[in-house]
Amino acid sequence: MRRLFTSILPTVITALAGLVVFLSFLLPALTDWRASLVSIAVIIAAFAVVLGFVNLILGVHIQRIRQGQGAFYSLSLILSAMLTLGVLIAERLLLAADPTHPVSTFIFNNIITPMQSSLGALLAVFLAVAAFRMLRRRRTAGAVWFLLSALIVLMTQVPLPFAINPDGSAANFLGQLFYSARNIVDALTAGGMRGLLLGVALGTIATAFRVLFFIDRPQSE
Amino acid sequence: MIYCSNCGTANRDGSSFCNECGTKLPASGSIKCPMCSTLNPSGKVFCDNCGARLVPALAEPDAPDHSTPLRRGISLPSKSDVSGSKGGPVENVPDWMRDASSEEQPDWLQRLAGNSTGAADDQSAAEPAASADLPDWMSNLSASVPAETPIQPASIEPPTTSTTSADQVAAEDVPDWMSNLRATAPSLDDTQPSAPQSAETPDWPRNLSAGAPAVTEPPAVRNVANDIPEWLSKLAGNAPTVPMTPIKSDLPASGTAPVDKTESADIPDDWLSRLVKPAPTVPEPTPAPAPEGEPPAEESSASDSDASLDWLTRLADGSMTMPEESPTDSLPAAELSAPNMPDWLKEFGGTLTSESTNTTDVPDWLGNLAASMPAESSAPNTSAGVPEGLKDEDRPAVLGEEPSEISDVPDWLREFQATGEPATSTAQPAFSIEEPAAAEPVAESVAATPDWLAALQPAPPMHAEEEAQSFEPAAEPMTETPDWLAALQAAPPMQAEEEAQSIEPAAEPMTETPDWLAALQAAPPMQAEEARSVPIEKAVEPKVKIEKPIQPIRIEPPAPIAAKPIEAAQPTAETEMPQWLRGMSQASAAPAPHGPIAPIPPELPPELREEPAVAADLPDWLQALRKGAPAGGTLASSGIAQGEIPEWLEALRPQIGETQLIDEGPEAETEGVLAGLAQTLPSVPLMGEVHGTPASLKVETSAQDLARAGMFQELLARGASTPKPVVGLPGRGAKMRRRVGQWLIALAVLVSMGIPAKMDLNKALSFQLLPHLDKLPTTAVRLAFKTIDQLPDGSTALVIFDYDPTQSGEMNPIADVLLRHLIARGTAVQAASLNPLGSSVAQAEWLKASSQLSDTVQFENLGYVAGQSIGVQQLLERNPSIGLVVDLAASPDNLRWWVEQIAASNLQVPLIAGLSAGAEPLALPYIRSGQVKGTVVGLVGALAYAQYTGLSPLSTASQATENQIHLEAQTLAHWMLVLIILIGMLSALFSRGGRRSAA
Amino acid sequence: MSIDQIGLIVGAALSLIILSYLIGDNFFYRLFTHVLVGVGAAFIVVTVVADVLVPQMVSPLLQRDQPVQVVVAAAGLLGCILLLVKAWRPRLAGIGNISIGYLVGVGAAVALGGALFGTLSAQIIAAAQLPAAIGDKDAAVKILLGMLALAGTLATLISFGFYRVARGGLLSGVNAIGRFFLSAALGATFALVYVASVSLLIDRVQAIADVVNMLSKLPKP
DSSP states (O other): OHHIIIIIHHHHHHHHHHHHHHHHHHOGGGHHHHHHHHHHHHHHHHHHHHHHHHIIIIIIIHHHHHHTSSHHHHHHHHHHHHHHHHHHHHHHHHSTTOTTOHHHHHHIIIIIHHHHHHHHHHHHHHHHHHHHHHHHHOOSHHHHHHHHHHHHHHHHHSOOTTTBOTTSOBOSHHHHHHHHHHHHHHHHHHHHHHHHHHHHHHHHHHHHHHHHTTSOOGGGO | OEEOTTTOOEEOTTOSBOTTTOOBOOOOOEEEOTTTOOEEETTOSBOTTTOOBOSOSSSOTTOOOSSOOOOOSOOOOSSOSOOTTTHHHHHHOOHHHHHHHSSSOOHHHHHHHHHHHHHHHHHHHHSHHHHTTSOHHHHHHHHHHHHHHHHHHHHSOOOHHHHHHHHHHHHHHSOHHHHHHHHHHHHHGGGSSOOGGGGTOOHHHHHHHHHSOSOSHHHHHHHHHHHOOHHHHHHHHHGGGSOOOOOOTTSOOOSHHHHHHHHHHHOOOOHHHHHHTTOOOOOOOOOOSOTTTHHHHHHHHHBSSTTOOHHHHHHHSTTSSHHHHHHHHHHHHHHHTGGGOOHHHHHHHTGGGGHHHHHTTSEHHHHHHHHHTTTTTHHHHHHSOOOTTSOTTHHHHHTBTOHHHHHHSOHHHHHHHHHTTHHHHHHGGGSOTTOHHHHHHHHHTGGGOOHHHHHHTTHHHHHHHTHHHHHHHHHHHHHHOOHHHHHHHHHHHHHHHHHHHHHOTTHHHHETSOHHHHHHHHHHHHHHHHHHHSOOBSSHHHHHHHHHHHHHHHTTTTHHHHTOOSTTHHHHHHHHSOHHHHHHHHHHHTTTTSOOOOOOOTTOOHHHHTTHHHHTEEOHHHHHHHHTSTTHHHHHHHTOOOOOOOHHHHHHSOOGGGGGHHHHOOOBOOSSTTTTOBSOSOOSOTTTOOOOOOGGGOOOOOHHHHHHHHHHHHHHHHOOOOOOOOOSSOOHHHHHHHHHHHHHHHHHHHHHHHHHHHOOHHHHHTSOOSOOGGGOOOHHHHHHHHHHHTOOTTOEEEEEEEOOGGGHHHHHHHHHHHHHHHHHHTOEEEEEESSTTHHHHHHHHHHHHHHTOSOOOOEEEEEEOTTTHHHHHHHHHHOTTOSEEEEEESSHHHHHHHHHHHHHTTOOOOEEEEEOGGGHHHHHHHHHTTSSOOEEEHHHHHHHHHHHHSOSGGGSHHHHHHHHHHHHHHHHHHHHHHHHHHHHHHHHHHHHHHHHHHO | OOHHHHHHHHHHHHHHHHHGGGTOOOHHHHHHHHHHHHHHHHHHHHHHIIIIIIIIIIHHHHTTOHHHHHHHHHHHHHHHIIIIIHHHOGGGGGGGHHHHHHHHHHHHHHHHHIIIIIIIHHHHHHHHSOSSOTTOTTHHHHHHHHHHHHHHHHHHHHTTSSSOOOTTSHHHHHHHHHHHHHHHHHHHHHHHHHHHHHHHHHHHHHHHHHHHHHHHHSOOO
16 A cells, blocks of 8 residues: 555656656647646645755754754754744735735845855856866866866957957957857857757656656656 | 503503503502693692693692592403404593593592492493493492483483383393393483383482482482492482482483483482482492492492491582582583582583592592593493493494394493583593593403493594584483483582582582582583484483583583594504404494593593592592593592503593594584574583584675675784874965965955956056947847847737846846846736746846836736746746747756747747856857847846847946946956966966976 | 845845855854845745745635636645655655656656757757858858867767767767867856856945945935
């Protein structure tokens, strides 16, 4: 019985839903089926996000507090989460009439955005540090190619007025050199990325077929 | 050399009897080292050669010899025609037998002798057929031996039935008193179910069994009861006083035990137990060489409890140190039939040490007996004239199970054979089976070699060869244990009692057991173990069994030694052994199962060997038996004359090197409850030996495992080494350098971005170094612009905010210009997001964009859509009328989802992308494939798009300036990174060169 | 001082705290990153409920549209199973496999259709197409670059790792070329990520500068 619900039924559902959705791409008659199935999936995915939040609080940080590892930080995280949750729920309940959700907006614009944007900004410095140290750590042809490609992109990402005309044409030899280099890099990048996309696509197809035909059962793991 | 006083023949040192005429030779007083067999002058405590202790630690070497060993008694011809006795038996001779061969008999032997008298009765009964020829006293002796078996049964599974039957048959030929003994023998087995012989069992044995723990002694006593000599009866009388613990019903069905059980109930008082308590001083044993009279006489005296023989009483008394030790030995026995275990059995185990003092009073014959007894099987066999019928040949075949065969061989002998194996050997070191004692008596009547002797010889081989098997054979003997053996056992328990009590019921009786008995016991345990598994084939075997049970406990220490095969000794034996003995030996080899003589471990604790005191009173022949025993040293100290061990017995003595045989093999029990199991019973060498290397547990090892094992071994072999200081870990300085480098780079980037805010570089340099918003090339954004610009009026654009605040610094300008363009175009906007925070971003951006334009367009924020690509599907399905999809993607995956789902849904919706610069590379294929109809990439793209559309906030001066500053900052930051990378490359090359130079 | 101003100040302060990581790891950085996670998680949960669950599940259930109700009820059931079982009844977590199985099945089918029709076929066709019409001005160059991109695609695809390549063979050489293309593409990506992060840093610095300016313009008490 347990196996029925934990293994057999999930597998059957996976295959059925997947096959219907996939066939709907081939058979327009199944488009409505696909819409319904997708809608259900979206709702379940929303539950999954909520589940993620629950796990974050209960599974990770409550556990940390019990273990005494970084309890203060975890506690601050939980408190801030609970506080925010309470405030936002209260706003939705008490200020339902205001579609602008001022509290939410304030929190988003003045707390979340500055901090998250700053975290992204930190990346610039650390990428620079990484680029500086790259050849010290790794002296391979690939690394050299990597840095050369990066240099070309950096030098050509912003059109330099002394080399590129406003219409995009090369103003001089330097411009031609820059643009030629950038075109080559773009060709290399496009070719490499296309190969990468094809590889990803093939992998996706293979994995999807394996899931739909019971070969893989990620849902049971 | 010792010259015979009778014929003048030169006998080798240590000989007890003349090789030529059999005359008892004066004790040389030498003590044979248990370890190296070197003969040391009596009185020596340690071996001259190897330093091994010659005298038991507890023994008092100087103790006055109350009983000067009488040299009377049956002495077997040291030299015999017997060829049969040779190799086979000798090889198998257990260590304890070797000890026996030594000139000075160990205490236990002497004690045994004392007991043996009493026990003899039993033996006779048990060995009826064989015993016929034996003198009464010898039969008694043999009877006593069987008594031991009962103990074994307790621990071991007895093949009882067979023994009993054998006994009966044999009984016919046996003299009355012996038959009585034999009859009682079964009684010894009280614990054991089969009590066919109970009817015949004399009262005293019953008493013994009753009082005495499972020890076989009781049976012996019973037998004696009928024909029991007075001294025995006296002993019996004393028995009651002895706190004999009744034989446990728990006793395993071990062949011997069963018989006793039934009878045991009936037995009034253990004469032996009485003996023990009162500690009657055993009168110097009458048992002259003449097999008949002495033992019986003494036994009879024993019957009178009050007038119990001194030596017996002494044995019984606490004076015997044995009791203390006995507990340990008794333990095993106790479990099975331990309570009844005689002390002497315990002593076998090695506890005997203290016994030596007591033994002094023991009559010679008794001492001799004791010597033989310990050997359990061998001694009794030799002492009693084994009926001819009981030849070696017979034994092998019969041993326990077939009565007919058994009939020829006295039970107690068979037992010896059976037990001879490892267990006995270890424990028995004190007793040397080799002792001519057994053979000596025969010597006088060599022609009619008693069967029991023959049986003895054959048995030894068994031990040597099949140590593992020993267990089994032992078991058999138990069942058939002759009464006299049972009697022996019964008595010992008395002594052991005190000690044993603590441990187990059986132990109690042991406490009071005379030392020699204890000594005997020590050995028996081993046998008993063996016997458990083995069905009792012969009556003799029972003895072994008894011993075995005891041994397990005590023997452990000696066990390692015990292993010594008798083989080495055998060759010598052959030459000197009388034919009948040889025959026995030969036969014994074959009958392995029956009762291989337990090889006395040469290394047996000195204590065991030192029972010589008893030997003093032993009849000559018994003394002769003793001589072989290594314990001789103690004898000397105690003043007991040591007899010479006949060569054949000497030959039987196991060599030191042979000890290991015991280890050879734990074999599975073949019968009984434990059938099929190996090493389930405590084997002798619990301490030192690694017994059951589970061959069956072999684990398949793969090459990898072996490799790992090898590596592990290698690591272990390296030994401990001081760990090398960790080199290369970033020290504080390195960390600081790294951090400073990071600070410098950060500072450089920030400064590069801050410069445009503070100064106009182009002006300062008078060179168009940095781009200007107005002159930005717009080629890249024209396609996107065109796509939006060509949207039909009234169409709806689905703007997807696939980014969160993290990328808002870059993505917001893109979203801003695109929204403005859409608003300007009058296109309705539906916003959505695949990122939970994206909907808020959308809301904020819409507010910002729409606030700056007067145009009003329909705007709907669909909010967050879960499911990623699934969400894309839902959005596309729910908004089939959208004319444009604008994906503001910070991640290339988001764009891919949109491209793919649009294609999969077969929608012809144009898609343009506002991309983070980092997402551009992966978007390139889609851009080039035409699936994306235009892109706006990064901050520069947004500025270019704004500049191209003219809808940018450039209209506001402040915003224009701000955007220009951003553009310049962005450009400078790019070049700064270029500079950083170049510096990094150079530094890398520099450091590389430095390394080379260093090299 | 308006709420907006307070928000800006708060945002700037938080940005500075986060950017302080450039100097080194510190207590405030850790604390506020945890606060950010807590606030962000709570914000996301509220958003999910408000944007997905309420409009797509609760509202339809309240409507009297039976087919929709059935579908939505099924979705809600599956979602509740996933959430409740996984979060509160770990012992029954296996039952949650039904919901996950459904999600995996639909997701696999959607990804399969997308990879098959959106990437694989389209990109193969695109790779095979000439980048420029013959007769164009830069036709030769474009074709040359197109061939380069095609080679890069094939080489990257071959080196993608779908199979093992023996050393020293022809394919191993192709592998090396593929890695070269990928190195160049990744170098360009690296540079562009830096470009993006620089934009973020600029935005943050600008925001902080704005606040500083604002504060400097505030009337002193």
